[in-house]
Amino acid sequence: MKCFMFNQLKLYVNDELAPAESKGLEQHVENCPQCQKYLQEWVEGMQEVDFSDIPDALVPDTFTDEVMDKLSDAVPPRSTRKHSSRTRRQRGWDIVKKTGLVVAGLTALVVTGTVVSPTFANYVNSLFQIEKNADSGMKNAVNKGLVQKLEQKVTDQGITVELKELLADSMRIAVIYDVYDESGKKIEDHNLNAKLIDQNGKDWFEDDGGDNWGSHGEFFITERFLNEIFESTEATPDQLTLHLEQTEIADKTGKWSLEVPIDMKKAKEATKTVAFKDTVFQSPQGLGIELKNIEFSPSATRVMLDTTFPKSAYLEVERTSILYDRKNPQGAIVTEKERDPAFSGENMMYEITNEKGDVVAAWDMKSLDDELDNKENVLFTPRTEEEAEERPEGDVLNWWHTFGPIQGEQKLKLELKKIYEKKLASPTFDLVPTELDKKAATFKDETGSTFTFSSFAWEPGNGEDLGEAVMTIEGTLGKGIVENRDWSVKDENGKTYAASVSTESTRDKDGRVQIKGEISIPRLKQQPKKLTVSYATYMMEHDVKWEVPIEIK
Template identity: 25%
Template structure:
């Protein structure tokens, strides 16, 4: 941004308040991409793909100053995402006049901001009277980024619709820059607005040349490698800086000794988890990072906004992963800090009780430094989206006090053909006759720490298979996510300013 542009921007801040500009606020969370064969409790999921049908070109306002055009007319103005605001003020957003009308409704993409980290597109919907329709009324059926010949660059996901602003919504596509092509096409299609079915396809050109030029990829020092006490080797490959984000790429793999331990851990639960075949958990781990400046102040984490599927190198946990965070200022020195490793492993919890006992007081078991307390067994509304909605579900409410445990396994297996829940492989509910009730929904909350420093966890486990209360119940878990504290610190290289 030139000094003249900065002066213009400051002046326009006063002018913009007098203009009829929409307030565009980005939502805090995103919708997760649907994974076949499993669902996370409480997740909102949907698939994305596309077919191309219609080409509409971008119409960009006459050039006065990138900052002038971007600031006055940008729908990102007022966004809580300061990284996007900065990129817009630097002139990196593209104004779009791409629209399509069907069934009396017009879908329009108004503005696009694209760099190698992500593409964010702002859209609106209007009826025949030119009235705005709330953006969450649009059912987005297909989204893709392709080259100019229509070849798909990568599978992409859309996530989130702004529910705090009545006129404009947005979709975000991650990692659009994982290609040598700089001229791409955003292909976007809706198939329903409110209760009206139709076809609203758009194909919008995107030029990444300017934003790629402004981005920097720096290799990391080859000596930046680390092996955790659990045997996970970590190698930092590179750090990428763009206008809207920064991201470290790192490679992970287990030592040979650690691989043998993982095989032994799998054998420990073999035959004890009835609802899923045991397997070696080479990939059931997560590394938690943060970035801080020389004062110890943390940089904003963008993992959720930029999170991408890992790239598997082999089937034994060797993979390439990425960690994203806000852009860094050249006025500071920064350090990447590895805080912890979270790993799924055998961890047994078990308690038996009589549901009728709970009328007097909770049932509590203290064993091996672990505490489990059953609060109640009731029949409530379902908490999982795939569960039948027309009946009450047996709900076991419990609290646990556990050291270093951050999650009790809570993934539900779903049959792809029938969309029916077939089992839950973390918990087993069994009555006095040996009958097993599948866990078909529930809730997991981390409350805090107790006086012993243990994690206080509150859980609800639901089963629509239990129609009435048995005399006795036993509750058993064989797996948990255990957190191991780490403290590996690496200085981050910074790009040199262009003179």
């Protein structure tokens, strides 16, 4: 989905926005990865630079008179382009500079008297500002001085691992690096085993595995969120060492080992913590929420809270799934009873707003479709919860919700708006698949939800691959219901199969959720004559209201 501000960018480049609108757009682009990517592609698309059409830009002190003389000599005569083209180029450069994407000034490679268009990396002072997988938090950490250049590389078996930059924030560490062969070709078939060692020799990555796969842009980025390791910024050691190593890359055996010392003191000093005491909300449904701390670091914001719910708030769910393991490489259908909590610290919706009423961050249930959720500025981290602690009042779990950076001294407000509750269901929809193409089958269940099944398709198996049945499913969910989960199907012989439901959701004018998509039943030996479709649980939303003032000093 494209950012809704894309059309504004086009108007900006053409100088068709009012000054107030232009300023607002510039502020938006600072925190919008999609718009930044658009601008990056725009700059990268400039194959030939007409320097006479580019407005003056600040250059770093490192520019030498010699280079400036060469650039001056190499500039071609003034272009005879129309003024409108010059305006678009100028406005484009203007927003790129103002949003921090161009901070190092213009450089060019002078080859035999010809000015060659530089790569986009030449226009920035940090690769974190341009890599497609670098988010707004990484870019903000650059501006706060938490990124350092690295000049480390190791070569073995004709393969080089080169570390480019390190980001060390109290919330996470990240490394931009490159892996290439003797010809300079990038090697994507690799992973780096990482250790994070403190001054006592403890490896903080040891408990949760150390493999780091690099995402790929111009270079590779590997990152680890420290909030999955350290319970707070204060608990983070002042000195750490990142050890990256591998013994096999691209089917070649060797030894690639690099160490990077990390001083965390600057990152910890740049992090502000707002602590809360006895800030508790008790919902009518039995869920207790206690806000503990909010940490504001240059690269991220972390909300820490506890949830408490009674032991009676657990459900025994019969769930059918496909198990893949060494014994069952093709997959085996298993049906098990599992104990699920009715509530979760992930299944709530709240907003954090500033004094102007602008939403600077918003959390919502992860699994909601895009058209239903209210997420804003969320950074999904690997770990969001900690083991349950049993207390007389119920089970207590610790949760971390992570967002992009919220900076500056300001007053904010956290407003809890919804909590979601998982409930059991036991509907049964009896279908004759071959009749669905002639006439759709519609059912209404005990939750008030209505489902229509149609368009049955059968794909027979081939060799070891079993067959699959697919049907269209549409529905209007009961009032307050946002999702149906744990679907399963039985054939005419009573054999149970795991069903996969893929739908898109919208809300109608009455606020009820409409779904439309497909339900697929894999691992069928033959085309079924009859099917009984059911789902085991559904999610109910409850409107609540709880406000907590927050002041960043």
